[in-house]
Amino acid sequence: MQNVKNVSLFQALVNAKATGSLKQTEKVEDGALSDRISGGAQGISNYIYNLVKDAVKLNCPVSFVTQLESYILIGNDDLSVKTKKVIVTAPLPVVKNIKFTPELPIEKQTLINSMEMGTVIKCNAIYDRPFWEETGLSGSMVCLDEIVELSVDNSVPGSDRGIITSLIHANRAKELLQLSEHERKEILLKAYANIFGEKALNPIMYIDYSFTNNPWIGGAYSGLFKNGIYSKYGKYLTKPSGNIHWAGTETSTLFKGFMEGVVLSGERVAKEILNQN
Numbered sequence: 001m002q003n004v005k006n007v008s009l010f011q012a013l014v015n016a017k018a019t020g021s022l023k024q025t026e027k028v029e030d031g032a033l034s035d036r037i038s039g040g041a042q043g044i045s046n047y048i049y050n051l052v053k054d055a056v057k058l059n060c061p062v063s064f065v066t067q068l069e070s071y072i073l074i075g076n077d078d079l080s081v082k083t084k085k086v087i088v089t090a091p092l093p094v095v096k097n098i099k100f101t102p103e104l105p106i107e108k109q110t111l112i113n114s115m116e117m118g119t120v121i122k123c124n125a126i127y128d129r130p131f132w133e134e135t136g137l138s139g140s141m142v143c144l145d146e147i148v149e150l151s152v153d154n155s156v157p158g159s160d161r162g163i164i165t166s167l168i169h170a171n172r173a174k175e176l177l178q179l180s181e182h183e184r185k186e187i188l189l190k191a192y193a194n195i196f197g198e199k200a201l202n203p204i205m206y207i208d209y210s211f212t213n214n215p216w217i218g219g220a221y222s223g224l225f226k227n228g229i230y231s232k233y234g235k236y237l238t239k240p241s242g243n244i245h246w247a248g249t250e251t252s253t254l255f256k257g258f259m260e261g262v263v264l265s266g267e268r269v270a271k272e273i274l275n276q277n
């Protein structure tokens with residue numbers, strides 16, 4: 001177990017309950033990780049984007065939200081929009097990038113300043129075929145003592161290619177992020193070779209990504225509160241700040257940290273606004 005001193009036990013228990021149990025969050029059969037989205041998760045965003053294209057402004061980060069008497073002004077140096085309501089869905093740690101006028105209530109500021117995103121690197125090694133199957137192996141491993149703690153066979157159904165994907169978390173991820181992508185690749189491939197054989201050393205492609213380096217997301221899988229914050233301020237997560245409403249996976253009561261939680265938070269915030277009108 002890593003980074004335990006930074007983990008709020010209360011938040012961990014609440015998150016586990018929100019998904020059924022700690023075990024349920026990790027299960028690949030009949031659990032939170034049992035289904036895959038054909039074509040990748042981005043397909044859902046792309047599908048919704050195509051439905052509402054004209055109303056969406058891409059590559060346009062909000063830098064200010066100003067609540068005036070009869071409307072809100074939201075935007076950045078290049079573009080601003082007048083609106084009655086704002087729904088903030090950015091992870092709380094990166095809400096710091098937005099200047100709110102008047103300032104947000106102190107409870108909300110405390111939440112924003114006390115939440116950190118976790119650290120995860122997603123690493124993919126792509127092979128011309130799933131060679132591990134030839135020796136009866138699954139392509140999946142759990143190896144708690146190694147820097148590569150787990151891998152799964154992430155090959156795409158219908159494709160000849162074989163893909164091994166690893167998710168590397170917390171301190172191990174922080175260590176690997178100090179290295180170049182080439183150095184990370186060497187470490188991962190050696191670990192795969194130890195388990196799956198020498199063929200693992202020769203992928204046709206290797207690619208990894210960490211949201212820690214993305215200034216608009218800040219990390220993964222979701223926000224973690226410092227100890228003592230959630231029990232005191234958790235109830236303010238969803239509380240509207242005037243005409244500013246809050247959604248996103250951290251604000252959901254169920255499936256926090258999952259896409260399911262995002263959808264549920266969207267439904268909750270839509271009802272919240274409709275009920276006010």
Ligand SMILES: Cc1cc2nc3c(=O)[nH]c(=O)nc-3n(C[C@H](O)[C@H](O)[C@H](O)COP(=O)(O)OP(=O)(O)OC[C@H]3O[C@@H](n4cnc5c(N)ncnc54)[C@H](O)[C@@H]3O)c2cc1C
Nearest residue numbers: 061062089090122216217220221248249257258259260262
């Ligand atoms: C490697 C990895 C694997 C995962 N696997 C799974 C899985 O198998 N199943 C699952 O259910 N979940 C999974 N998740 C978690 C899932 O991706 C998150 O729970 C989900 O994306 C959270 O959605 P969100 O809308 O709350 O936040 P985000 O997806 O972080 O979206 C917030 C958006 O706000 C934007 N934003 C931030 N600041 C601003 C600003 N100032 N102005 C305008 N826009 C801004 C960001 O660009 C971003 O698009 C995974 C996450 C990672 C990183």
